[in-house]
Amino acid sequence: MLYVVKRDGRIVDFDTIKITNAIRGAADEIGFIIKESELMELTQKAMTKLEALDKDKLKVEEVQNVVETMLLSNGHKNIGIAYSNYRKERTRIREIKSDLMKAINKIGVETDRDNANVGNNFSSKLLRIASESNKWHNLSMMPKHLSKAHENGDVYYHDLDSYNLTTNCLHIPTKEVLENGFNTGYGYIRKAKRIESAAELSCILLQATQNDMFGGQSHPDFDNDMGYFVEITREEIRNELREYGIEEEKINDLAEKKLERVVRQSMQGIVYNLNTMHSRAGSQVPFSSMNIGIPNSNDSALVCKIFLEEYEKGLGRGEQPIFPNIIFRVKSGVNREKEDPYYYLYKLACRVASKRMNPTFMNMDADFNKFYYDQGIVPATMGCRTYICSNCNGEAGTKGRGNIAPTTINLPRLGILAKNDIDKFFTLLNSRLELAKESLLHRYDVLKHLKVKDLPFVAGQNLMKGSENLHPEDTIEPILKQGSWAIGFIGLAETLTALVGCHHGESEEAKELGIKIITHIRNYTDNLIKETSLNWSTYATPAEGLSGRFILQDKAVFGDIKGVTDKEYYTNSYHIPVGHPISIKDKIDIEAPYHKLCNGGHISYLEIDDYPSEEVVQSIVDYAYKQTNISYIGINFHMRYCKECGERIESSMTKCPKCSSQNIQGVSRVTGYLSLDERFGAGKHAERSDRTSHNGEHDKFYEV
Numbered sequence: 001m002l003y004v005v006k007r008d009g010r011i012v013d014f015d016t017i018k019i020t021n022a023i024r025g026a027a028d029e030i031g032f033i034i035k036e037s038e039l040m041e042l043t044q045k046a047m048t049k050l051e052a053l054d055k056d057k058l059k060v061e062e063v064q065n066v067v068e069t070m071l072l073s074n075g076h077k078n079i080g081i082a083y084s085n086y087r088k089e090r091t092r093i094r095e096i097k098s099d100l101m102k103a104i105n106k107i108g109v110e111t112d113r114d115n116a117n118v119g120n121n122f123s124s125k126l127l128r129i130a131s132e133s134n135k136w137h138n139l140s141m142m143p144k145h146l147s148k149a150h151e152n153g154d155v156y157y158h159d160l161d162s163y164n165l166t167t168n169c170l171h172i173p174t175k176e177v178l179e180n181g182f183n184t185g186y187g188y189i190r191k192a193k194r195i196e197s198a199a200e201l202s203c204i205l206l207q208a209t210q211n212d213m214f215g216g217q218s219h220p221d222f223d224n225d226m227g228y229f230v231e232i233t234r235e236e237i238r239n240e241l242r243e244y245g246i247e248e249e250k251i252n253d254l255a256e257k258k259l260e261r262v263v264r265q266s267m268q269g270i271v272y273n274l275n276t277m278h279s280r281a282g283s284q285v286p287f288s289s290m291n292i293g294i295p296n297s298n299d300s301a302l303v304c305k306i307f308l309e310e311y312e313k314g315l316g317r318g319e320q321p322i323f324p325n326i327i328f329r330v331k332s333g334v335n336r337e338k339e340d341p342y343y344y345l346y347k348l349a350c351r352v353a354s355k356r357m358n359p360t361f362m363n364m365d366a367d368f369n370k371f372y373y374d375q376g377i378v379p380a381t382m383g384c385r386t387y388i389c390s391n392c393n394g395e396a397g398t399k400g401r402g403n404i405a406p407t408t409i410n411l412p413r414l415g416i417l418a419k420n421d422i423d424k425f426f427t428l429l430n431s432r433l434e435l436a437k438e439s440l441l442h443r444y445d446v447l448k449h450l451k452v453k454d455l456p457f458v459a460g461q462n463l464m465k466g467s468e469n470l471h472p473e474d475t476i477e478p479i480l481k482q483g484s485w486a487i488g489f490i491g492l493a494e495t496l497t498a499l500v501g502c503h504h505g506e507s508e509e510a511k512e513l514g515i516k517i518i519t520h521i522r523n524y525t526d527n528l529i530k531e532t533s534l535n536w537s538t539y540a541t542p543a544e545g546l547s548g549r550f551i552l553q554d555k556a557v558f559g560d561i562k563g564v565t566d567k568e569y570y571t572n573s574y575h576i577p578v579g580h581p582i583s584i585k586d587k588i589d590i591e592a593p594y595h596k597l598c599n600g601g602h603i604s605y606l607e608i609d610d611y612p613s614e615e616v617v618q619s620i621v622d623y624a625y626k627q628t629n630i631s632y633i634g635i636n637f638h639m640r641y642c643k644e645c646g647e648r649i650e651s652s653m654t655k656c657p658k659c660s661s662q663n664i665q666g667v668s669r670v671t672g673y674l675s676l677d678e679r680f681g682a683g684k685h686a687e688r689s690d691r692t693s694h695n696g697e698h699d700k701f702y703e704v
Contacts, residue, residue: 003057019043019067026083046070131161138163146439153553155436156408156546162214164446166455167483169215169386169402172205172463175225182461184208194236198229199266203273206286210279212458216287220380220398223292227300234259263302267310274323275315288324291380294334295342304345312352318646320639320667322674325383326359330625350618353635354611357669360634363625368596381632383672384542385601392529393481400465403600404483405443407436408541410550412491412570415498416558425499426520433524436487448477485534486600487525488541490550491570493577497563504590505576515593518574522597537600540573542672579690584620587694592630603672604630608637609693610651639667
């Protein structure tokens with residue numbers, strides 16, 4: 001036997017030294033000191049067995065099989081086991097490399113759609129290739145049972161490519177940063193002095209922050225933060241008018257007119273910038289959210305009003321702005337009732353939402369929001385639904401904080417495995433919760449080795465709570481103690497169907513069981529806060545790419561199960577399935593209790609045919625916020641516009657009524673944010689196709 005056939009087909013000369021080195025390596029692996037003479041003897045025994053095969057060529061696997069068998073049968077069982085494990089590990093690494101090469105080849109053709117707002121250009125592809133590489137690195141460096149749980153679909157570690165590099169999302173302390181100025185790495189940016197510079201720098205804050213993190217970012221009190229700079233701008237305008245010799249009695253009126261033009265230009269600039277400026281190596285525009293609607297002054301109200309009006313206009317040809325996601329916060333005594341001072345802003349928000357699908361709406365009178373509001377803390381959220389207020393390690397609040405990282409549990413798989421046994425389901429759920437906890441604590445241990453200099457903007461410029469007084473070489477661990485560690489879930493509807501034969505939109509039994517399951521998760525995360533002194537939360541996972549990933553894995557193992565695995569996606573978090581006929585009122589009533597349970601983030605969607613009227617939007621929000629404890633809702637409809645002239649297109653139209661163009665763009669909401677139709681991943685594309693409006697003939701909501 002003269003030659004060995006390698007795995008890639010190459011034929012090489014046989015080399016006995018490789019057998020000797022392999023046996024020595026296996027002995028070293030278990031700390032066994034083997035004599036050189038014994039090593040040579042074992043090598044010779046292996047050679048004798050190989051020569052007995054009487055072949056000119058042997059595959060490398062055949063050589064390894066002989067060596068392994070010889071070790072196990074010659075009094076060296078421990079070395080043989082170590083050698084066997086080494087082979088398995090090398091096989092796993094080879095498979096990882098093979099999968100990575102396949103992924104890179106696929107990305108070279110077209111970027112995947114795990115994120116519906118990532119483009120398909122050079123920067124996007126290059127970023128995805130780097131992303132895939134680091135995913136495999138992180139899987140290979142974590143404990144094997146954790147990597148196995150992710151790979152086989154028991155749980156999912158979000159943004160695995162960022163596991164060792166950064167944290168998730170942030171509510172930016174906007175006014176505080178703009179008051180002090182900041183450094184993006186190439187020099188100091190002086191503090192904003194006028195609304196124009198404050199507006200422009202607010203966009204740069206979002207862009208620079210996103211380059212340091214893997215999730216989205218928000219301005220948690222945008223109108224008030226911008227409103228602070230209005231009076232400064234007003235006074236400068238007055239002084240300018242005085243310099244021009246304008247009579248004093250005319251100055252106030254002229255100043256207000258000019259001020260409004262300046263604010264309008266500033267707000268228009270924000271809308272334009274957030275749909276054109278890119279982050280993350282040029283692969284996408286910033287995932288941005290703006291929280292508005294609770295003005296603390298008339299100047300803040302002016303910002304809120306003009307911002308909504310400029311968003312309503314759209315982009316240059318009237319096209320739909322994809323970003324920012326806008327959250328209008330509704331509060332009795334502030335804007336909800338006709339007698340409230342800022343009721344006109346609520347009316348305006350409903351009008352804009354009826355045309356643009358933004359803003360979404362947040363209920364400040366939900367009891368858990370009101371609890372903080374009464375303490376002077378105004379809660380905020382993001383399109384990705386990040387919600388954070390409580391804090392076991394310091395002052396409660398939103399600014400400077402976010403979810404550090406989430407792990408999501410595949411609930412439907414537990415429902416399938418339980419085989420209608422509810423007790424068994426909760427036993428399985430407990431094991432997955434422990435696994436999720438372990439994965440996040442492991443991630444904590446990895447991330448705490450990062451230094452402030454590794455997050456040069458968000459940590460280095462003190463945007464993150466806990467970064468105060470830290471130096472570039474300091475660990476970011478104090479920051480990790482301020483954010484939230486989220487355990488999420490997907491597919492409650494399919495889980496219930498697997499357990500009791502129907503989901504929570506179909507029976508009282510399922511409805512009660514659904515609440516019981518998510519309450520169990522919430523109790524677990526609450527107990528973890530006491531156990532670990534970290535901020536834990538229960539997260540209604542947005543599940544964009546994940547909606548299709550879990551179900552494909554389960555379908556491969558369990559086949560098609562009616563109501564569970566018989567489609568291309570699992571239903572988002574606790575939502576009623578998108579194709580189930582249900583009234584708006586019933587959907588709100590059923591999903592409302594989950595908002596309080598999911599303290600890491602939550603949202604409910606109401607699907608409407610075509611473009612709703614302002615009155616329809618307001619009636620939905622009024623019912624939700626006056627009759628239930630629901631917190632955050634979005635009103636969805638399929639938006640279409642002409643790419644040539646920006647004209648709005650109804651669903652029944654095949655061409656533009658204004659210019660007759662057939663170049664029509666569709667826009668839908670996916671996991672909280674708007675996205676162009678063609679950028680949906682396979683699972684979300686199938687889900688959108690199944691969406692049924694909640695205002696059909698079966699809906700009695702509008703009679704309420």
